[in-house]
Amino acid sequence: MLRSLFRFLLGLVLLSVAVALLAVVLVVEREPSLSESPPPAPEDVLAARGFAHSVKRALAGEGEPEPVVVTEARFNSMVRLGARFLPGFRGRVTLEEGAVRGEASAPVPFTRGALWVNAAATAPEFEGEFALGSLRVGRLNLPPGLSLEAGRIAANLLFGNGVGDTVAGAATRLDVEGDAASITLAIRQVGGNRVARGVFGALRGSALPPPEAVEREMARIAGAMARGELPAEGSFLPHIRFALASALDSAAAEGPAEAYTASILALASICGARDFTTVIGGLVDHRVEAGFEDADCSPLTLNGRIDSRRHFITAAAVQAASNRGYSVTLGEFKELHDIAAAGGFDFTDIAANNSGIRMSNRMMAAPAGEWPALLARIGEESDVIIDYAGLPSIMPDEEFRARFGDIESEAYAAMLAEIEARIDGLPLHKAN
Template sequence: MPACAVLARARRHRSICPSPVSARSEPILMWWLLRTILMLLVVGMLALALAVGPLFLQDTPILEASAPPSPQDVVATRQLVRDIRAAAGEGQESNTVLRADAAQLNSAIRLGSRFIDGFRGRVTIDASEVLGEISMPVPWWRGQKWLNISGRVPEFEQQFSLSRITVGATDLPPALAIAVARTGANIGIGHRFGDKVLEAATAMKITGDVLAFRIDLDDVGKNGVMRGAFGTLRGREMPAPDVIEAYHQRIREAIEQGTLSETGSLLPYLRFALQAALENSTPETLPNAYTAAVFGLAKACGAKDFAMIVGRLAFDTATAPGEWSTHCNDVTFNGRIDSRRHFITSAALQAASNTGVAVSIGEFKELHDIISGAGGFDFTDLAANLSGIRMSNVLMAAPIDAWPSLLERMSAEQDVIVPFDGIPQIMPEAEFKARFGDVDSPQYKAMLAMIEARIDRLALYRGN
């Protein structure tokens, strides 16, 4: 299992020496990272709000709503995540550090804001400090209030610090604010999450509008921490890696034995995995059994780097993989290989987190495809994503005695995944802008609503 350390702890006192790096990264890693970072910010902010009391909430935000994310934002953020992954290395000591400018960081914030309705953020870099500003809506008994926080981070070595932190209109002692955010993340997420994230930041230097970070990501990536983080999102602990691997092994053995065909539809795979989850489950254990089964299926048949991306979260990567002579690479859904990958990967991400994560992952992937050479924005990919999300929502909410009836409803593909007729496919940037504008436009939202309405009529989801 590769370690995620930019520099070994023994080398923390060395000065930052940026060096050029390059590494391959798949888009899904970006969404996991953004969600984790934003989750820490939100938990910390809520802890601050509880600590300082409602008098610190304000009637208006300190930041204007930003424009919806653009394809260029996705590309900039993906490059940032590539750099993070390159800086993480392969478990060897390295002089590599992470560099990012304000434009990249603000692109990442615009994407991350899609995960939490109303969230706003901005980073500004000056000669010696970084100014971070955040506004988040807070439901209130007489309408809505805003939690506004601004903080200044000076250059540091060894230990993260703040020179100023303002909540509402009040300045707080920086050490107190850090302690409250750390404790809130520790309690809210568990696994010493706040401690580990703050300990991961070991240095920051500012050169012009570019930040150079030295970060030790290893502790943040360990199974226990990530399972706890996504357990918080889903309301329960993630299944243990060995349980997920057992489902993966069972699916792969079924392919080897010919029980599951190497060609044809994904539907038999779905029914096989769901039946396996139902066997020997109790009402209390069935949601986790479903999550483990769908993760095992995603590892076998989902996005090609799914296992690599979430390996620290869910898979027992210490176990050597089996030598398989068969595979599901040619299996399709709605007659398409990419729809199979979109459907099952979104179902797995939904089982691990919530709708906002899985929808945004698909949305950002399509924005990236507009200018990446992959062709353009494809609503049929989003339709497959949304169908997979709905399957997870329905099955995880259903009582155990309803499962046999739900499995019976899955007799054909069109009982589970929405047909693509009439749904726009690959559109270059100019066509997407002409027809839909951006991902906040009424036309875009109407298209998603139409897809959701079609999903409502499918046999598996009808009445749920």
């Protein structure tokens, strides 16, 4: 009896291994199906920003949202930007007659590009409920309906907050004509900030602090500003110290990383960059309490610059809510946007971004017992943000390409390494 049971279990294990190996053989390939795409360019950031604004406009009015029209070129601009978050990823969107076709190639981790997973899917025109027309992964043709349902469940489990349900019901109609797709959204009906909180929580590796905790910190900061306890002009450093001290007060009960995240999200919501506050706002879901309207950060500076204050605190907040790759890449996208729309690429902005990111890393990695000593190190701006001397400032597109090529060049990487080396030397980051 025991021998028969053992043989059955052994056979089941061997069958499972064989099925897994067969799946690997059918899914994993030695070459990517897509050629490597160029790195994101300024026009890609402008295209993605235009799409975001069109979605915002479509959802802003009363009644049913207006359709959002997306060209094939704009789709592929957003794919190139997204690939920056996933090293080695390649993607392409093609508009066919009556359908949108997406293709992707992704390297298998730890194989150094020796193995790839290639996939292709089509989404036909629809009205009502989104459905896939076809799905191929490697050499396997998968059932579209079952795969879509599995993806919805997986997104719910991975991101929480019903993200899979929200995304699956985000559109109610798709029409394709020529080189443009018209998408009717239903996000207003599906609701809220669940997608933002779920995605950022997954990037971060843990759930974000509840909105009430961020609202509490906003009330503390705004109250101190309204009472004159924090300066209305000059250096932004007192506001940083106040937020860190407030986080320390809550660290014993909530944990230092959670308390820090709530406080830094609150400070970024009040004093962060105008464009990127939209990103933070999707995580906070705060209500404007009495007194918040008096919390005017507009004259406050870091390194004598208003934009450095915005870059520093917003990057610190995005880092606290996600991970380093995401926050660094957002900073790059902001500078690429500025090449096309605001004068040029500015490494001093990158320096402010990365200084804020590193502050978040330092504080969130430290146990609560070390926080008083870390706060004692922050007495001047030069303790948390590097000096900009020698860093290239605003460069038009032609000058940036002549000096650095693109954001994947060796020259660009060397400049980022210089910025990181300077941050290593700040008092906040020195080893005792």
